[in-house]
Amino acid sequence: MLRSMSDKGVVAILDPRLATARYGGFLRASLPPFWTTYDPEVVRAALKRLDAAQTP
Numbered sequence: 493m494l495r496s497m498s499d500k501g502v503v504a505i506l507d508p509r510l511a512t513a514r515y516g517g518f519l520r521a522s523l524p525p526f527w528t529t530y531d532p533e534v535v536r537a538a539l540k541r542l543d544a545a546q547t548p
Contacts, residue, residue: 500542502535 503526510516529535 500545502539502542504535 510519
């Protein structure tokens with residue numbers, strides 16, 4: 493996803509095993525800091541903010 497240090501985006505992990513499987517904790521710990529939501533509207537709002545920040 494990243495092409496440069498200034499790139500921004502949203503990564504959606506839609507597999508519920510991330511929360512339930514034994515390896516889920518290991519995978520989450522290997523990722524950079526992030527926030528979690530189950531609300532699609534929160535994701536849409538985040539994407540709109542990212543888009544607005546990119547518009548000159």
